[in-house]
Structures are given as structure tokens and as C-alpha cells.
Amino acid sequence: GAVVSQHPSRVICKSGTSVKIECRSLDFQATTMFWYRQFPKQSLMLMATSNEGSKATYEQGVEKDKFLINHASLTLSTLTVTSAHPEDSSFYICSASLMGSYEQYFGPGTRLTVT
Amino acid sequence: LAKTTQPISMDSYEGQEVNITCSHNNIATNDYITWYQQFPSQGPRFIIQGYKTKVTNEVASLFIPADRKSSTLSLPRVSLSDTAVYYCLVGDWGTGRRALTFGSGTRLQVQP
Numbered sequence: 001g002a003v004v005s006q007h008p009s010r011v012i013c014k015s016g017t018s019v020k021i022e023c024r025s026l027d028f029q030a031t032t033m034f035w036y037r038q039f040p041k042q043s044l045m046l047m048a049t050s051n052e053g054s055k056a057t058y059e060q061g062v063e064k065d066k067f068l069i070n071h072a073s074l075t076l077s078t079l080t081v082t083s084a085h086p087e088d089s090s091f092y093i094c095s096a097s098l099m100g101s102y103e104q105y106f107g108p109g110t111r112l113t114v115t
Numbered sequence: 116l117a118k119t120t121q122p123i124s125m126d127s128y129e130g131q132e133v134n135i136t137c138s139h140n141n142i143a144t145n146d147y148i149t150w151y152q153q154f155p156s157q158g159p160r161f162i163i164q165g166y167k168t169k170v171t172n173e174v175a176s177l178f179i180p181a182d183r184k185s186s187t188l189s190l191p192r193v194s195l196s197d198t199a200v201y202y203c204l205v206g207d208w209g210t211g212r213r214a215l216t217f218g219s220g221t222r223l224q225v226q227p
Contacts, residue, residue, distance in 0.1 A: 004158075034214045043202070044159070044217040093158045095215070103149075104215055106158030 002028045004096050006107035013084055013114055021079045021110045023094030029074035030096035034104070035067075038091040050077040084114040119203045124222040133190045135221050137203030140184050145207040148179060148186045153200045153220070162201075163188070190223075198225045 003026040013019050023033055031052050036044040048069050049057040056069035068080040077096075081088055091111055097104045121137045139148070147166050151159035163170055165177040165186070176189040190197055200220040206213065 046214045
């Protein structure tokens with residue numbers, strides 16, 4: 001089946017630094033990938049939709065200058081958390097789907113801790 | 116996208132059948148009903164999807180009445196490893212370009 005990977009799985013960074021999270025579709029091409037954020041004991045919240053070769057579409061309340069998304073190829077999307085603060089500590093999850101498919105495939109998630 | 120309502124939590128014992136019902140009164144004609152499972156610190160995992168009547172796969176069954184305003188996920192003979200959060204989602208994702216909108220989910224706790 002379709003596999004989505006994320007790297008790193010866990011990262012700890014200091015406040016004020018930037019962190020890049022990679023999302024890869026390993027055995028299929030994804031023209032669209034999605035980034036979600038999940039706080040403890042809460043549901044997934046969509047942050048942005050990443051389209052290959054174009055600018056990402058951000059959900060209301062998500063700062064595009066803080067959460068930089070790049071979708072340079074059909075198999076890779078990256079999320080960069082710039083000038084991270086402790087409140088950015090969360091579980092970040094990406095997903096992708098095959099064109100014409102109803103099923104979305106999720107990555108294993110990245111646990112970000114900002115100290 | 117149709118809003119969904121599901122119980123916040125459910126408790127069960129090993130070996131029992133668990134039925135989780137989701138209501139989606141505003142489901143649209145083109146919408147499908149999909150259920151995902153999520154374990155702590157993992158991404159959601161697809162369980163089952165359906166449009167109407169009944170769908171069954173190796174892990175679950177999905178029952179959808181004729182009016183499609185609700186659906187029931189049935190997990191036969193649950194085990195401790197089925198302890199997870201289960202999300203019901205409704206939408207038309209045929210193009211693969213639309214994000215999933217997650218509700219609060221149902222936290223299932225299976226006890227020995």
C-alpha cells in the first residue's frame with residue numbers, strides 16, 4: 001500500500017531556532033499533501049494544503065511566515081517552523097492521497113518540543 | 116463538509132463487539148463516510164469507507180442506513196490493541212485535493 005514517511009520522528013529545539021520537517025510519499029506521487037497539527041488529547045487540525053509547484057494554502061489563523069511549506073517535488077513536502085516558541089510544541093502530521101482516491105495516507109508524525 | 120457527531124468515549128472488554136455510531140445529518144450526495152483509527156503519537160490509519168448499506172473488510176464493518184444521516188463502525192471481538200481514538204469523517208475526496216476535517220473522535224478503551 002501507499003506509504004508516507006516523516007523525518008524526523010522527534011525533535012527538540014531551543015526557542016528562537018528553526019526546524020524543518022520532511023514528508024515523503026515513498027511509493028506514489030502526490031500532487032497534494034496536507035499538514036496537520038495535534039495538541040495532546042485533541043483532534044487533528046489542518047494547518048495548510050501543500051500543492052506541488054505552487055504556494056501552499058493556509059488555514060485561517062495559521063501564520064504563513066512562521067510555518068513555511070515547500071512542495072518542490074511530487075514526493076516531498078517540507079514544513080519549516082521558523083523562530084520556534086514553546087507554544088509551537090506539538091505533534092505535526094502530514095498526509096497525501098493518490099489522485100482520484102478517497103483514501104488519505106498519513107505519515108507517522110513528528111513530535112516537536114521547543115525548550 | 117458535513118459536520119459529524121460521535122460519542123467522546125466508550126469502554127469495552129476484550130472479546131466484545133463494539134459499535135461506534137456517528138451522526139452526519141448534513142451529508143451531501145457525493146460524500147463518502149470514512150473511519151480512521153489513531154494510536155497515541157502515531158498518524159491516523161484508514162479503517163474502512165462506505166457510501167451506503169454495509170461494507171465489511173478484514174478489520175471492521177460499516178453500516179449505513181438508507182438516509183445516510185448516520186453510520187456505525189462495528190469492531191468484532193475487540194482486543195486490548197484496539198484501544199485508540201476512532202474518527203468518523205464525511206466528505207467528497209475523489210480528486211484527492213481536499214483535506215480531511217477531523218471531529219473530536221471517540222476514545223475507545225478496551226479492558227481485559
